[in-house]
Amino acid sequence: MPTSKDVAQAAGVAQSTVSYVLSGKRPISEKTRKKVEDAIQQLTYQPNAGARALASRRTRVIGLVIPFIPELHMASIMEFVSVIANTARLYDHDILLVTEDEGAPGLQRVVGQQICDGLILMQVEGDDERLPVVRSLHVPVVLIGIPHDPSGLVCIDADFEMAGEQCVQDLAAAGHTVISVLDWQPEVVDRHVNYVERFMSGTNKAAETLGVKVLHLPGGTDREVIGESVDKALAETTGVPAFIAPDGTVQDVLRRVLTSRGLTPGTDVSVIGSASPTLAELQPIPLSTIDLRPAEVSRRAVKIICDLLEAENQGPTESLELVPTVITHRASTLRPPHGS
Amino acid sequence: MPTSKDVAQAAGVAQSTVSYVLSGKRPISEKTRKKVEDAIQQLTYQPNAGARALASRRTRVIGLVIPFIPELHMASIMEFVSVIANTARLYDHDILLVTEDEGAPGLQRVVGQQICDGLILMQVEGDDERLPVVRSLHVPVVLIGIPHDPSGLVCIDADFEMAGEQCVQDLAAAGHTVISVLDWQPEVVDRHVNYVERFMSGTNKAAETLGVKVLHLPGGTDREVIGESVDKALAETTGVPAFIAPDGTVQDVLRRVLTSRGLTPGTDVSVIGSASPTLAELQPIPLSTIDLRPAEVSRRAVKIICDLLEAENQGPTESLELVPTVITHRASTLRPPHGS
DNA sequence: TTGAAAGCGCTACCAT
DNA sequence: ATGGTAGCGCTTTCAA
Numbered sequence: 285m286p287t288s289k290d291v292a293q294a295a296g297v298a299q300s301t302v303s304y305v306l307s308g309k310r311p312i313s314e315k316t317r318k319k320v321e322d323a324i325q326q327l328t329y330q331p332n333a334g335a336r337a338l339a340s341r342r343t344r345v346i347g348l349v350i351p352f353i354p355e356l357h358m359a360s361i362m363e364f365v366s367v368i369a370n371t372a373r374l375y376d377h378d379i380l381l382v383t384e385d386e387g388a389p390g391l392q393r394v395v396g397q398q399i400c401d402g403l404i405l406m407q408v409e410g411d412d413e414r415l416p417v418v419r420s421l422h423v424p425v426v427l428i429g430i431p432h433d434p435s436g437l438v439c440i441d442a443d444f445e446m447a448g449e450q451c452v453q454d455l456a457a458a459g460h461t462v463i464s465v466l467d468w469q470p471e472v473v474d475r476h477v478n479y480v481e482r483f484m485s486g487t488n489k490a491a492e493t494l495g496v497k498v499l500h501l502p503g504g505t506d507r508e509v510i511g512e513s514v515d516k517a518l519a520e521t522t523g524v525p526a527f528i529a530p531d532g533t534v535q536d537v538l539r540r541v542l543t544s545r546g547l548t549p550g551t552d553v554s555v556i557g558s559a560s561p562t563l564a565e566l567q568p569i570p571l572s573t574i575d576l577r578p579a580e581v582s583r584r585a586v587k588i589i590c591d592l593l594e595a596e597n598q599g600p601t602e603s604l605e606l607v608p609t610v611i612t613h614r615a616s617t618l619r620p621p622h623g624s
Numbered sequence: 625m626p627t628s629k630d631v632a633q634a635a636g637v638a639q640s641t642v643s644y645v646l647s648g649k650r651p652i653s654e655k656t657r658k659k660v661e662d663a664i665q666q667l668t669y670q671p672n673a674g675a676r677a678l679a680s681r682r683t684r685v686i687g688l689v690i691p692f693i694p695e696l697h698m699a700s701i702m703e704f705v706s707v708i709a710n711t712a713r714l715y716d717h718d719i720l721l722v723t724e725d726e727g728a729p730g731l732q733r734v735v736g737q738q739i740c741d742g743l744i745l746m747q748v749e750g751d752d753e754r755l756p757v758v759r760s761l762h763v764p765v766v767l768i769g770i771p772h773d774p775s776g777l778v779c780i781d782a783d784f785e786m787a788g789e790q791c792v793q794d795l796a797a798a799g800h801t802v803i804s805v806l807d808w809q810p811e812v813v814d815r816h817v818n819y820v821e822r823f824m825s826g827t828n829k830a831a832e833t834l835g836v837k838v839l840h841l842p843g844g845t846d847r848e849v850i851g852e853s854v855d856k857a858l859a860e861t862t863g864v865p866a867f868i869a870p871d872g873t874v875q876d877v878l879r880r881v882l883t884s885r886g887l888t889p890g891t892d893v894s895v896i897g898s899a900s901p902t903l904a905e906l907q908p909i910p911l912s913t914i915d916l917r918p919a920e921v922s923r924r925a926v927k928i929i930c931d932l933l934e935a936e937n938q939g940p941t942e943s944l945e946l947v948p949t950v951i952t953h954r955a956s957t958l959r960p961p962h963g964s
Numbered sequence: 965t966t967g968a969a970a971g972c973g974c975t976a977c978c979a980t
Numbered sequence: 981a982t983g984g985t986a987g988c989g990c991t992t993t994c995a996a
Contacts (some may be wrong), residue, residue: 285738287989296965303991313965330736334683335989337674338972345720345739358699365705366692369721378739379721380685381709396670398625399685399718436692492669543883627973636984643975650976653981674971678988 286327294323306331337398346372346589347400349382351407353471357532360578364406364428367582375590377401388417397422402589404428408439410476424592426585430478430604438592440585440605442576444479444530446485447609451528451556451574456494458554460526462497463487464517465511466538467503468531483530498548503534512538514545528555530574575610626667634663646671677738686712686929687740689722689731691747693811697872698897700918704746704768707922715930717741728757735761742929744768748779750816762930766925770818770944778932779924780945782916784819784870787949788826791868791896791914794951796834798894798958800866803827803836804857806850806878808871823870843874850877854885863961866894870914875899879911891927894958896951912958915950 288306292299297316304310305320312320323329337343348368351361356554369379380400382390384407391414394400401423405414408429418425419436427439448465455463465487467473468480484500491498501513517525525547529535535557542553549555558574584607628646637656645660652660663669677683689710691701708726720740722730724747726913731754734740741763745754748769758765759776767779781824795803805827807813808820824840831838839860841853857865865887869875875897882893889911891893898914924947 285736287990288932299990300968300992301966304966307991309992316966328736330733331990332678333737334674334677336991338672338678338974339989339991341972341991343674348721350706350709352702358702359697362692362698362702362705365702365721366690366723368691369723370725373723373726378734381688381705381719381721383706383709383713385710386713393670394718396625396668397673399673540880540883542973543880609973629973639974640976640984641982644982647975651981656982672973675988676975678990679973679975681975681988 285332286329288329288331290327291320291323291329294327295319300423317465324568325419341398342593343398343401344376345378345380345400346586347380347382347391347394347403349384349403351384351561353407356407356472360532361406363578364582367579368404368586371583371586372590375586377586377590377593388414391417391421395423402426402592404585404589407475407477410478424589424596426589426592428581428585430482432478436603438588438603440581440588440607441479442578442581443606443608444482444576445489447530447558447574447576448483448488448528449490450486450500450609451530452487452490452496453494454556454572455526455528455554456496458526460554461496462499462517462521463491463526463528464499464501464513464521466501466513466527466529466531466534469504469534487528494586503531505533505537507537507541509527510534510541514538514541518545524552524554526537528556530558532558577610581607625672626669628669628671630667631660631663631669632702634667635659639735671862678847681738682933683738683741684716685720685740686926687720687722687731687734687743689724689743689745691724693747696747696812700872702747703918704922708744708926711923711926712930715926717926717930717933723958728754731757731761735763741933742766744925744929745814747817750818764929764936766929766932768921768925770822772818774944776942778943780921780928780947781819782918782921783929783946784822784916785826785829787870787898787914787916787951788823788828788868790826790949790951792827792830792836792838792868794896794912794953794958795866795894796830797869799960800864800894800958801836801961802839802857803831803866803868804839804841804853804861804866804869804881805886806841806853806874809844809874810812812871827868843871844867845873845877847877847881850855850874850881854878854881856903858885864892864894866958866961868896870898872898875911894961896958913952915952917947917950921947 288302289299291302297320301316302320305317350365354432372379380394382394391403403423403425405425406428408427408431410432412431415431425438427437428441430439432442442545452463473480489496499517501516502509504510517527527538529538539549542549547553556572558576584605628642629639631642634910637660641656642660645652678731690705711718722734722736731743733887743763743765745765746768748771750772752771755771765778767777768781770779770781790802826837839857841856842849844850857867867878868880879889882889887893895910896914898916924945
C-alpha cells in the first residue's frame with residue numbers, strides 16, 4: 285500500500301504538502317496540486333484511516349446501537365439501519381455496528397477505545413438503563429426515541445402524538461364515530477417506550493376534539509387476542525367498523541383475523557396501519573397507512589450527530605426533535621361508515 | 625483519555641511492558657502484571673484503536689456489505705446482521721457497515737483506507753459484478769451465497785439443494801403425490817442468485833427418486849399471481865394439496881390466498897414455508913418450516929473470516945462451505961393427503 | 965507557497 | 981523478565 289510519503293516522493297514535494305492537498309487546509313499552487321493529484325492517481329493512494337485517526341483524533345466512524353428483538357418488526361429496523369449507513373456516507377462517515385447485547389459496557393468500549401467519534405442509539409426506552417452511561421460519555425450521542433427524562437440528551441423520534449391524532453381525524457372525516465385502536469404488542473409496551481402513550485394520547489386528544497369514541501383494545505401477535513379485540517370492536521360499532529393498528533406486526537395479524545371474519549379492509553372495514561412507503565408497497569392488501577417516516581428520522585439523526593461532531597467545541601447541546609408523521613392513502617381509501 | 629504511557633508511569637514500568645501485559649506476547653512476572661493491571665483499573669485505561677491499528681496493521685474490524693432490497697424479506701437479513709455482529713465480538717472484532725449502494729468502489733475504499741481487515745458480502749449473485757474487485761482485494765473476503773464461478777473465492781451458504789429435497793421427501797412421506805412449488809419472487813430470480821436453481825433442482829431430484837410429481841409455479845408478492853398458481857395447483861391435485869414456498873415473502877401472500885380460498889394450512893392443505901426458528905415463532909399460523917439456518921450460516925461466515933485473518937500467512941484458501949438445512953416441524957404438522 | 969520536523973499512542977525489535 | 985527505542989502514516993506547528 286502506498287503512503288503519503290510515496291506520493292510526496294513521486295510528486296517531488298514534501299509529505300506535508302500531500303496532506304494539505306488532501307485536506308485543503310492551506311492554499312496550494314495549481315502546479316503542485318496537479319503534480320500531487322497525478323501522483324495520487326498513479327499510485328492509487330488512499331490515506332490510512334488508523335494513522336489519520338491517531339493524528340487527527342477523529343475516526344469518522346459513528347457507532348450505531350441496534351436492537352434485535354424479534355417482536356420489533358425487523359423490516360423497519362433494517363430500514364433505519366440502511367438509511368443511516370447511507371446518510372453517514374454523505375457526511376463522509378462510516379457506521380460501526382454495536383449490538384444491544386453488549387449493553388452499556390459496549391458503549392464505553394467503542395468510545396473508550398476511540399473506535400468511533402459518536403453514537404446513535406435506536407429504540408431508546410422510557411427509562412433506558414444505558415442513559416447514565418450515555419450522559420457520562422464525552423462524545424456526541426443521538427437517541428432515536430424519547431426517554432422519560434431527556435434532559436441533557438439529544439433525542440429524535442417520529443411525532444407519535446400527531447400520528448395518533450391524524451389517524452382519528454382521518455377516520456372521523458370518513459364518517460366513523462367509533463374507532464378501535466389496537467395496542468402495540470405486550471413485548472413493546474413492556475419496554476416502556478413512551479411512543480405508545482404518546483400515540484394513544486394523540487388519539488384521545490383528537491377523539492375529544494372531534495366528539496368521536498375511541499376504544500383501546502389489546503394488541504399482540506396472538507390471533508386469539510386480536511380475535512377478541514375485533515369481536516369487541518364489532519359489538520360496539522354500528523355500520524362500517526374502523527381500526528387503527530400502529531404496530532406493524534399486530535397489523536399483520538389483524539389483517540388475517542379480519543379476513544377470516546369475512547371482512548375486507550377498504551370495503552367493509554376501515555383500517556389504518558403503519559408502514560414506511562417502501563414497505564407499504566409490498567403489502568398485498570393496500571391499506572391506508574401512517575408513515576412514521578423512519579427514513580426521515582434516520583437521516584436527521586445522522587445529520588444531527590455529524591453537525592455535533594463538526595462543532596465539537598460549543599457547550600452541551602440539548603435538543604429534542606420530533607419528525608412529523610404523514611398519512612398516505614392508498615388504493616383502497618377509507619370508507620364512510622354505512623357502506624356508502 | 626489515559627494512554628499506555630500514563631499506565632506505565634502509574635505502575636512504575638516501561639510502556640512496552642504495559643503493551644506486553646495486554647497482548648500476553650511475552651512472559652510477565654506476577655508482580656508487575658498486578659501492578660500494571662491495577663494501574664489500568666485505576667485509570668480506566670483503554671487502548672487507542674487507531675494507534676493500535678497503525679502499529680499492528682490490524683484494525684480488528686470486518687466490513688459487512690448489506691443488501692437493502694425491499695423484496696428481500698428484511699427480517700431475515702436483519703437476523704444475519706445481528707448474528708454476524710454478535711459473533712464478531714466473540715472473536716474480538718467489530719463490524720463496519722458497507723451498504724450495497726457503494727458498490728464495488730465501496731469495497732476498494734474500506735479496504736484501501738484500511739478501515740477493515742476483511743469483508744463479508746451478503747446476498748452474492750450468480751454473476752456478481754463485485755467479484756472481479758473482490759478477487760483483486762488483498763484481504764480475506766467471505767461470500768454468503770455461491771456465485772457461478774466460485775474459483776479462488778471463499779463462499780458459504782445454506783444447502784438449498786438439500787432443503788429442496790427434504791421438503792419433497794417430507795410431503796411425500798405424509799402421502800402427497802402431487803406437490804406444488806412456488807418460485808421465489810421475480811425480483812429475487814432476476815438477481816440470478818443461484819440458490820433458486822439449487823433449491824428447485826433438489827425438489828426435482830427427490831421427486832424423481834420418490835416417484836411423486838412436482839409442479840413449479842410462479843411466485844411473487846402479487847396476490848393475483850399467487851392466486852392463479854394456487855388455482856392451478858388445486859386443479860392438478862386430488863385430495864389434500866401440498867405447497868412448498870421457500871421465499872418468506874411469497875409465503876406471506878400464499879397464506880392469505882389460501883385463507884381466502886377457505887383453506888387452513890395444517891388442516892386441509894399442507895404447506896412448508898421457510899423461516900428461522902426465531903422468526904417462525906412469530907408466525908400467527910404455525911407451519912412446517914424449512915430452517916435454512918441463517919444464524920448458523922452467519923456464525924460460520926464470521927468464524928471463517930476470523931480464521932483467515934488469524935492465519936494470514938498461509939497460501940490462498942479456497943473453500944466453499946454449505947451449511948446443511950434442517951426441517952422443523954411445528955404445531956400443525958403435515959397431513960396425509962385425503963383428510964386423514 | 966512550501967518544507968522540515970514533532971508528535972499522536974501503540975507494537976515489536978534489540979538490548980540487558 | 982524487563983527497558984529502551986524505532987517506527988507505523990498521518991496532521992499540524994514552526995520556519996523559511
